[in-house]
Amino acid sequence: xxxxxxxxxxxxxxxxxxxxxxxxxxxxxxxxxxxxxxxxxxxxxxxxxxxxxxxxxxxxxxxxxxxxxxxxxxxxxxxxxxxxxxxxxxxxxxxxxxxxxxxxxxxxxxxxxxxxxxxxxxxxxxxxxxxxxxxxxxxxxxxxxxxxxxxxxxxxxxxxxxxxxxxxxxxxxxxxxxxxxxxxxxxxxxxxxxxxxxxxxxxxxxxxxxxxxxxxxxxxxxxxxxxxxxxxxxxxxxxxxxxxxxxxxxxxxx
Ligand SMILES: [Mg+2]
Numbered sequence: 001x002x003x004x005x006x007x008x009x010x011x012x013x014x015x016x017x018x019x020x021x022x023x024x025x026x027x028x029x030x031x032x033x034x035x036x037x038x039x040x041x042x043x044x045x046x047x048x049x050x051x052x053x054x055x056x057x058x059x060x061x062x063x064x065x066x067x068x069x070x071x072x073x074x075x076x077x078x079x080x081x082x083x084x085x086x087x088x089x090x091x092x093x094x095x096x097x098x099x100x101x102x103x104x105x106x107x108x109x110x111x112x113x114x115x116x117x118x119x120x121x122x123x124x125x126x127x128x129x130x131x132x133x134x135x136x137x138x139x140x141x142x143x144x145x146x147x148x149x150x151x152x153x154x155x156x157x158x159x160x161x162x163x164x165x166x167x168x169x170x171x172x173x174x175x176x177x178x179x180x181x182x183x184x185x186x187x188x189x190x191x192x193x194x195x196x197x198x199x200x201x202x203x204x205x206x207x208x209x210x211x212x213x214x215x216x217x218x219x220x221x222x223x224x225x226x227x228x229x230x231x232x233x234x235x236x237x238x239x240x241x242x243x244x245x246x247x248x249x250x251x252x253x254x
Contacts, residue, residue, distance in 0.1 A: 011236060011237040011238075012235075012236060014223065014225065014236050014238075014247055015223070016251075016254055017199070017201065017223065017251045017254070018254070019055070019058035019059050019251055019252070019254075020058065020059065020060060021198060021199055022059055022062065022198055022199045022200075022201050023059070023062045023064070023189075023190060023195045023198035023199065023200050023201065024055060024059050024062060024063045024064070024201050025064045025066045025086075025186055025200070025201065025202040025203070025212070025216075026063070026064070026065055026066065026202075026203050026244075027065075027066055027067060027182075027202075027203060027204040027205060027206070027209055027227075028065055028066075028067040028069060028074050028077070029042060029067065029068070029069070029205075029206075030170065030205035030206060030227060030228065030241065031203050031204055031205045031209075031227045031241060031244055032048065032203075032241055032244060032245065033045070033048075033077075033241055034240070034241050035170065037141060037142060038128060038139070038141075038142075039069075039128070039130050039137075039139065042077065044077050044078065044079075045245070047245075048078060048079065048245075049078055049079030049080070049081060051245065051248060051249070052065075052078055052081050052083065054252055055248060055252065056083045056084075058251075058252055061083075061084070061096070061194070062084075062194070062195060062198055063083055063084060064083075064084040064085065064086055064095075064186075064189065065078070065081070065083070065084070065085045065086070065087075066085075066086040066182050066185070066186065066202070066204070066212070067085065067086070067087055067088075067089075068088065068089050068132075068137075068169065068174070068208065069087060069088070069132075070087050070088055070092065070132055070133055071085045071087035071088075071092050071094050071099065074087065082097065084096070086182060086185040086186070086189070088102075088132050088133060088134050088135065088176065088180075089167075089174075089176060089180055089181060089182055089185075089208065090180045090181055090182055090184055090185035091104075091105065091132075091133070091134035091135070091176055091177060091180050092105065092133060092134065093185060095189070096194075101133065101134075102133075102134045102177055102180065104134055104163065104177045105133040105134050106133050109161065109163070110132075110133070110134060110135060110136070113135065113136050113157060113161065113164070113175055114129070114131040114136045116157065117129045117136045117138055117153075117154070117157070117175075118131070118136075120138070120153050121138060124143075124146060124149065124150075125143070126140070126142040126143030126146065127139065127140055127142075127143060127146055127150060128141075128142070132176070134176055134177055134180075135164065135174060135175045135176035135177065136174070136175055137169075137172050137173070137174040137175075138150045138153070138154055138172060138173050138174075139171060139172045140171055140172065140173075141170075141171035141172070144171065150173055151173055154166050154173045154174075154175055157175060158175060161175070163177055163178055164176065164177060164178065165177075165178050167208060168207065169206050169207060169208050170205075170206050170207075181208075181211060181212075182204075182208065182209060182211070182212045183211040183212035183215050186200070186202065186212050186215070186216070187215065199220075199221040199222065199223070200216045200219050200221075200222045200223075201216070201222070201223040201224075201225075202216040202222075202223075202224050202225070203225045203227060203238075203244055204225075204226065204227065204234075205226070205227035205228050207230075209226075210232065210233060212224075213225075213226060213232060213233050213234040214233030214234075216234075217233055217234055217235040222235075223235070223236060224236065225237065225238055225244070225247075226238075227239075227240065227241065227243075227244055228240060
């Protein structure tokens, strides 16, 4: 009989964690909540806002949501969450109640790129354009066969706009300002007085999370947790968002 999947290559169980000594970085989509067919379609469990409040308290304000979404959108999904966020992959940051947008946020060039990608999506059934304060995403989750067209269009825009880079994420392509990434933001935050000396913890599911997962796994006492299947530089793995929420509850009980 074939071995059940995972029996042979079991991932190590996550260790106990003293949250008062941790800096807890959490991706949102695919990590705290299951992915949905459309960006607005995610279902947020009713206990999530309370879970975030308790984690924020237990870490004494060192909880940071690290997401590709705008801060305003993820805050709304989390029931009016007012805590720390690295948003738009690092193009926006909110720390201690203060928001620092990227210089290109809501700029003319971003609006123009948004218009062009929206017009393209409008003539290609199933493609979805998602505007962000600092860029634009083209989702092809509903029409995977259109990936080459989506890529070709955004690649042409990237070539014509030298301040922007093209990024590939799960079933989507995204244009955002150069030099921006989740790992760059996490590394910078870990150097600030408030975070230095804390044990870095990061949960993420996507290819765009890999540089940060690898970096955290290489830090002393760093806990990098890959959510779901796929190759990773993380040192731990959980199968799905429900398991992430259970793990966080477990650490809160300790
Ligand atoms: Mg994700």
